[in-house]
Amino acid sequence: MKKLLLIYLLLFFNNKANAQLGCTDVKANNFNPTATINDGSCTYNGANISPATTKNLGAQLPETSGLIFWNNTLWSHNDDADIKLYTVDTASAAVLQSYTLTNTINKDWEEISQDSAYIYVGDFGNNSNGNRTDLHILRIEKNSLLLNAPIIDTIYFSYSNQTNFTATGANNTNFDCEAFLVSTDSIYLFTKQWVAEKTSVYALPKTPGTHIAQLRSIINIQGLATGITYLESKRVAVICGYSKTLQPFFYLLYDFKNNDFANGNKRKISANLLFHQIEGIATSNGLKYYASNEYFSTLNVPQKLHTFDLTNFLGVHVNGITTNISTSKKLQRISVFPNPVDELLQLKISNELIGTVCSIYDLNGKNILQTTLVNTVTTLDITNFAKGMYIICIDGQDDESAFIKQ
16 A cells, blocks of 8 residues: 555545645544644544553563564563663563663663664653652663673753752652653653643753753643654654553654644543553554553552554554645546445546556555456446545555545
């Protein structure tokens, strides 16, 4: 399936050529088919999701506090004293190997992230009193780590808007942090606000030294952020966290621009794992996610690794289905009628497309029908299609269209 599918909403609406702000997500309650620029105003119904799989996590990781997917495996760490990184099998959740970060101290390692060359470990847990002045991130060169001779340097930081360092008492600060991501050019911190139950987004350079983390935005996640994973190429980031009563959730951020995470779509999904302290999250493709919870002694909940399929929520965006209207001449080589349609759809193509393969996808990116086009007009029986919007594309070409089954 091509990475960019253009929905021909021009066929259904008398839209003007001028750009228009609005909600461009077809999954939203307030989807605006005439909007050409997403303004972050989309609203959604409440939703929940159960894990596809759950496995007990290796005994070496009772306080698993972060996850990344790298080198075809998961990497995690504990958040207290232990200075090792662990690789975890994605299928069995067994610990495969450990790597010691020599000459380091684990005061409160709360998150792990990465870019193409480095792994980053955040020693910035600050929930005890909210007054740490030694917040930092370890940067580990990947190749050296695999050789068990890690080259490590340090990125120190402070928050641009923290001026009061009076002890707050446990779990009573807005300057705790358990989530961060690394982009092409910067590090972004997502704080765990114990008081406001929001997350502040701060940016700082990803180079060793001492920096001021600059406040960029505040997102009202209505909960406590404990981890984040990011696919920069897809413009999708997913926060994991839980409420103060240990109800886990995922907070989806997608279709934002220029790493302004607050200006895109924002959707909260509850996870059906009550009393699981979800701390780490990772993905390799933006659809399947791994999440880990640490051992919860009060209720004797063991540390576990879960998988979640978020295709139903993110498939439209990750698979590249957009609502942009194109005026490309190439896209005039294909048309459909009637539209909307009940049973029989007429697909008309130009002569040069005869012999190509036509594929029809639903909005989750699932291939529903595929056929070779032998004439300029083809009749397609869609009687058994579910109601909704579908995408037609010509394999190997840029030609795309869409129709509504009513």
